[in-house]
Amino acid sequence: xxxxxxxxxxxxxxxxxxxxxxxxxxxxxxxxxxxxxxxxxxxxxxxxxxxxxxxxxxxxxxxxxxxxxxxxxxxxxxxxxxxxxxxxxxxxxxxxxxxxxxxxxxxxxxxxxxxxxxxxxxxxxxxxxxxxxxxxxxxxxxxxxxxxxxxxxxxxxxxxxxxxxxxxxxxxxxxxxxxxxxxxxxxxxxxxxxxxxxxxxxxxxxxxxxxxxxxxxxxxxxxxxxxxxxxxxxxxxxxxxxxxxxxxxxxxxxxxx
Numbered sequence: 001x002x003x004x005x006x007x008x009x010x011x012x013x014x015x016x017x018x019x020x021x022x023x024x025x026x027x028x029x030x031x032x033x034x035x036x037x038x039x040x041x042x043x044x045x046x047x048x049x050x051x052x053x054x055x056x057x058x059x060x061x062x063x064x065x066x067x068x069x070x071x072x073x074x075x076x077x078x079x080x081x082x083x084x085x086x087x088x089x090x091x092x093x094x095x096x097x098x099x100x101x102x103x104x105x106x107x108x109x110x111x112x113x114x115x116x117x118x119x120x121x122x123x124x125x126x127x128x129x130x131x132x133x134x135x136x137x138x139x140x141x142x143x144x145x146x147x148x149x150x151x152x153x154x155x156x157x158x159x160x161x162x163x164x165x166x167x168x169x170x171x172x173x174x175x176x177x178x179x180x181x182x183x184x185x186x187x188x189x190x191x192x193x194x195x196x197x198x199x200x201x202x203x204x205x206x207x208x209x210x211x212x213x214x215x216x217x218x219x220x221x222x223x224x225x226x227x228x229x230x231x232x233x234x235x236x237x238x239x240x241x242x243x244x245x246x247x248x249x250x251x252x253x254x255x256x257x
Contacts, residue, residue: 014072022060022094029056033090055082056092077103106162112148113159113168117175121147124179126197139196141232142180144172169202170211176200177215180229181222188224198230206244212251219255226256 004016019025036052057079074095082093124142131138146154163169177199187194205211
């Protein structure tokens with residue numbers, strides 16, 4: 001009575017419950033998991049159980065002036081913490097002050113990211129690749145840093161995860177790639193044979209059809225041969241969609257990356 005549950009999307013639910021203490025919430029979650037798993041594969045006459053596990057982020061509503069979206073955002077932040085905890089059937093975490101600080105910081109970054117890109121505050125550092133068999137540099141990897149006018153040099157760990165969540169990573173990756181092409185073009189114009197430079201691509205690109213066209217167009221714009229460029233994907237991408245990944249890699253090679 002006087003409680004609510006709503007399906008947000010897919011396997012994502014929001015629940016509004018009454019409580020007296022944190023223990024009430026923990027007991028309630030355990031009860032939900034227990035009831036969900038009473039019905040399993042064995043009861044359907046199959047050999048193995050089908051286990052349903054829960055990851056839960058909890059926000060205890062202390063600020064009653066918050067709207068429902070803000071309340072839900074705080075629960076989602078706790079959910080991210082919950083997914084990092086141990087537990088077979090139930091993993092949960094409560095929203096904490098550090099989450100609120102992170103929320104404020106993320107909002108500050110989001111408010112500045114477009115302006116920072118326009119002002120060229122994102123700068124490319126080149127990390128050399130060293131061949132120990134020849135004792136020579138064999139290439140470089142492009143790494144992005146944020147030169148914030150107020151805070152100085154900001155580590156990518158502070159903004160890349162957020163940009164991957166909100167989609168700004170697409171603009172940033174293209175910007176870094178273009179800066180690398182500008183550098184390569186200047187080397188070629190000086191008559192210098194440039195090193196091959198690798199550029200990281202976010203895993204988010206796997207869900208973006210024909211994304212390589214944008215990178216190809218930048219190469220053509222600066223008349224830079226793709227042989228001087230490597231596109232680097234993280235290992236985690238390998239386990240998501242091998243068929244799609246294979247197509248993308250073939251497309252990269254066909255163009256000359």
